[in-house]
Amino acid sequence: MTRHIVARTSEIPPGGNKVVTLDGRGVVVFHANGEFFALLNRCPHAGAPLDQAACVARLTSPEPGVYQRSRVGELLRCAWHGWEFDMRNGQSWFDPQRVKVRTYPVVIEDGETLAKGPYVAETFQVHVEDNYVIVET
Amino acid sequence: MSDVIDRPLLDQEKPAKTRLRIIDCDVHPSLHARSDLNPYLARRWQEHMKTYGDHLLTPYMGTTPYPRSSPLIARRDAWPPTGGPPGSDLDFMRKQYLDPLDVEFGLLQVLDMFIFSQQNLEFGAAIQRAINEWQLAHWTSRDPRLKAAILVGQDGADLAVAEIDRCAKVGQYVQINISPRANEPIGRRRYWPIYARAEELGLPVGIHVGGYGGHAPAGGGWPSYYAEEHQSNAHTMAATLTSLVLEGVPERFPRLKIVFIEGGFGWISSTMWRMDQHFERFRDEVPHLKRRPSEYVREHFWFTTQPIDEPDEARHLRSLIEWVGVDRLLFSSDYPHWDFDDPRFAFKTPLSEAERVKIFNTNARAVYKL
Numbered sequence: 001m002t003r004h005i006v007a008r009t010s011e012i013p014p015g016g017n018k019v020v021t022l023d024g025r026g027v028v029v030f031h032a033n034g035e036f037f038a039l040l041n042r043c044p045h046a047g048a049p050l051d052q053a054a055c056v057a058r059l060t061s062p063e064p065g066v067y068q069r070s071r072v073g074e075l076l077r078c079a080w081h082g083w084e085f086d087m088r089n090g091q092s093w094f095d096p097q098r099v100k101v102r103t104y105p106v107v108i109e110d111g112e113t114l115a116k117g118p119y120v121a122e123t124f125q126v127h128v129e130d131n132y133v134i135v136e137t
Numbered sequence: 138m139s140d141v142i143d144r145p146l147l148d149q150e151k152p153a154k155t156r157l158r159i160i161d162c163d164v165h166p167s168l169h170a171r172s173d174l175n176p177y178l179a180r181r182w183q184e185h186m187k188t189y190g191d192h193l194l195t196p197y198m199g200t201t202p203y204p205r206s207s208p209l210i211a212r213r214d215a216w217p218p219t220g221g222p223p224g225s226d227l228d229f230m231r232k233q234y235l236d237p238l239d240v241e242f243g244l245l246q247v248l249d250m251f252i253f254s255q256q257n258l259e260f261g262a263a264i265q266r267a268i269n270e271w272q273l274a275h276w277t278s279r280d281p282r283l284k285a286a287i288l289v290g291q292d293g294a295d296l297a298v299a300e301i302d303r304c305a306k307v308g309q310y311v312q313i314n315i316s317p318r319a320n321e322p323i324g325r326r327r328y329w330p331i332y333a334r335a336e337e338l339g340l341p342v343g344i345h346v347g348g349y350g351g352h353a354p355a356g357g358g359w360p361s362y363y364a365e366e367h368q369s370n371a372h373t374m375a376a377t378l379t380s381l382v383l384e385g386v387p388e389r390f391p392r393l394k395i396v397f398i399e400g401g402f403g404w405i406s407s408t409m410w411r412m413d414q415h416f417e418r419f420r421d422e423v424p425h426l427k428r429r430p431s432e433y434v435r436e437h438f439w440f441t442t443q444p445i446d447e448p449d450e451a452r453h454l455r456s457l458i459e460w461v462g463v464d465r466l467l468f469s470s471d472y473p474h475w476d477f478d479d480p481r482f483a484f485k486t487p488l489s490e491a492e493r494v495k496i497f498n499t500n501a502r503a504v505y506k507l
Contacts, residue, residue, distance in 0.1 A: 046482045052214035079213035080477055082206060 002137050009108060009131040012036070015073055019051050022137050027104060029133060030055065030087055032073040037087045038104040038135045043078045044092075050101065052079035055087075105136040157493060158241035159480050160501040162441045163345070163398050163469035164234075164283070166276050167209075167224035168249050173275075177267035185260055192256045194320070194351025196359075206363060207475045215473030223473040227279055234472045235282060238480060241498070242507050243472075244284050244311065245272055246345050246398060253316035254349040258293035265289055266300055273309055284505070286314040286343055291323065292350075294330045301334050311505045312341045312396065316348030317377040324377075324384030336390045341439075341504055344377060345398040346370040374400030375408045378438065382412060385425040387437040394504055396439045399471060403446040406460035409434050435462060439504055441469035442496065443478040451486040463492045467501045 006020045012031040019028050019041055026041035028051040041050050057072040075093065076085045084093035090101035111130045168174065175183050207213060209222050215233065217226035224230065235243060247268050255261030265288045272285035287304040289297035297315075304310050313335050317323060323344075335342050347370075353359045355369040356376070374397055387393060412430035420426070426433075440461065448454050458466065471477050480497065488496070501507065 046479050048212075048479075049214065052212075054213060080475060080479075082475065 004135050004137065005114065005132050006038075006135050007133045009036070009133055012133070015055055017051050019049075020135070022104075022135060027135060027137075029106070029135065030076075032087060033071075036106045036108065036133050038106045039076075039085075039087070039090055040102040040104075042101075043080070043083060043085075044099050044101055045078065045083045046080060048078050048080040050076060050078065050085075053077055053085075054079070056084070107134050107136070108132065109134055157497050158239050159468055159497045160242045160244075160507065161240050161470045161472070161480075162244045162396070162467045162501055163246050163443060163471050164230075164240075164243035165224045165472065165474060166227075166230075166245050166247060166272070166283075167222045168271070169221045169225045171250065174250075174264065174267040174271060177270040177274075178263060182260060182263040182267075186264075189257075189260075191251055192260075193251055193254050193349050194256055195254075195349040205475075210474045210476075212473050212475055212477055227276065230473070231280065234470075235280070238470075240282060242282055242284055242501070242505075244343075244501075244505070245276060245286060246314070246343070247272065247286070247288060248345070248347055251349060252288055253290050253314075253347075254318070255290060256292075258290065258296060261290040262293060262296040262300060266303070269300065269304055269310070273307070277309055284311040284507070285309055286312045287340070288314045289331065291315040291328045291331055292320050294328055297331050298334050301331070301338070301340075305338050305340070310340070311507070312343040313338075314343045314345060316350070317344050317346060317373050317397075317400075318348035318350035318352065318354065320350050322376065322380035322384075324380035324382070324386050326384070329386070329389070332386055332390050332393055336393045339392070339506075341394040341396050343396045343398055344374075346374060346400055370399065371401060371404045375404050378405070378408055378434065379412060382430045382433050383423055383426070385423075387433040388426055388428075393437060394439070395437055396441065396467065396504060398441045398469065399443060400440065401444050401446060402440045402442060402461050402466060403457050405434070405440060405465075406457070435465065439465050439467050439500065441467045443469045443471045443483070444476045445478055445483050447485065454484070454486040458486070458488075458492075463495050464500060466496045467504065468497045 004022050006029055007018050012018050012029060014031050017028050017030045019026055027038050028041040030037045032055060039050060043050055053076040055073045056075050056077045057069040058075055060068045074087045076087055085091065085101050090103040092099040108131055111132060114132060171186060211223035215223035217229040219226055250264055252265055252268060268288055276283045277285045287301055287310045289300050291297055301313055315331065321327065332342065354366055354373055356372060360366045360369060381395065409431040416426065416430050446454060446457060468480060470480060
């Protein structure tokens with residue numbers, strides 16, 4: 001397993017994302033509700049880039065006229081055909097048995113910790129006073 | 138099962154340089170604003186547009202009757218960074234679509250301004266003429282890959298024929314476009330002058346889904362949802378095909394070519410089987426038909442592929458293609474709309490190289506004489 005330092009936490013605002021190339025693949029890192037999620041940047045349905053997806057809420061309706069929104073910003077709605085995926089695990093909302101976006105583990109570590117160990121930080125200098133998003137592939 | 142994202146690339150997904158060049162029969166350009174048409178509109182019609190605007194036969198004004206699933210029915214990533222609506226910026230269209238997908242020809246389909254459905258026929262004719270000129274000035278003269286259509290509103294057939302003649306003299310247009318949703322079913326005789334002129338000029342008639350002729354798009358009445366209205370595109374196209382064939386349009390105009398655009402093709406075989414069955418039983422009611430309806434369909438009609446059906450089993454898509462016939466299908470993407478079919482990924486069933494060449498290129502090249 002390779003650990004890639006891909007961004008400072010401050011670099012990806014809530015609701016935003018950053019696309020990085022890891023081992024030759026486009027990976028998109030989202031920031032939602034204080035957490036970071038990394039997914040392959042390609043919709044499994046027709047290949048659309050997922051960094052262009054809308055970050056939406058889960059909308060449920062227990063009965064006519066009553067609507068409940070939950071997990072605001074944690075579901076992806078693809079920019080083309082509107083297929084929806086759970087940012088947390090890549091699962092399709094429409095066809096969970098057959099379709100899934102590949103996800104990658106993400107951890108946040110502070111610069112002081114990172115400065116000590118033999119980590120892969122190809123893209124930028126690590127400063128001890130910052131926090132970093134690390135994607136594992 | 139998640140291996141769909143890690144499977145090896147199919148041939149059609151390989152980079153553009155190694156692929157067949159495609160002819161896309163459905164690319165949508167857009168106006169930035171209605172005022173873009175002012176250079177092509179008489180002062181009288183500019184004033185009319187500002188003062189009175191659209192008069193349609195639909196029960197809703199100033200919008201489409203069914204709000205779409207995404208703003209301006211577009212892909213979220215198709216809004217040009219320079220501003221303006223999706224499809225309005227040629228440079229961005231080149232960068233996002235025409236160049237990376239290696240499009241050899243893109244056939245323009247303009248849907249702006251309820252162009253086919255204006256009940257003020259003179260105003261309709263004025264904006265049709267303006268849009269026909271705008272296609273050349275803003276698109277085809279700037280990128281020779283793009284090809285314009287002569288847009289006419291068929292409910293004013295005399296005005297339509299005059300505009301067809303004007304454009305035919307210019308000579309840059311590859312087809313004549315009308316809407317499947319007119320005031321009457323479009324096989325009716327009031328529309329025949331358009332078909333006669335198209336046949337004389339050797340220009341295909343292109344019929345793109347949409348338009349608001351005043352009738353509910355679904356046979357049973359006005360749908361409740363966009364999902365339901367979108368579904369009715371296929372019903373409209375089936376009714377349109379049936380009207381044209383049973384009214385005897387291909388029998389009366391034996392050299393006429395008709396292209397159905399954005400109706401998909403899943404419904405065609407069943408429509409043909411049913412028409413043939415009825416023809417066998419009721420042929421004395423329609424003695425003007427000399428052959429089985431399916432024979433007219435297989436000689437006179439072509440169908441663009443988007444939105445392609447996505448059956449659970451790939452072999453069922455294969456069957457749909459075979460039932461309609463590989464020779465009848467023309468690839469289309471619908472760029473930049475949300476239900477865009479990417480030429481690399483849309484056909485989720487194997488095609489032979491010969492079949493791919495026909496569907497993605499040579500069928501359209503022959504129909505449109507490109």
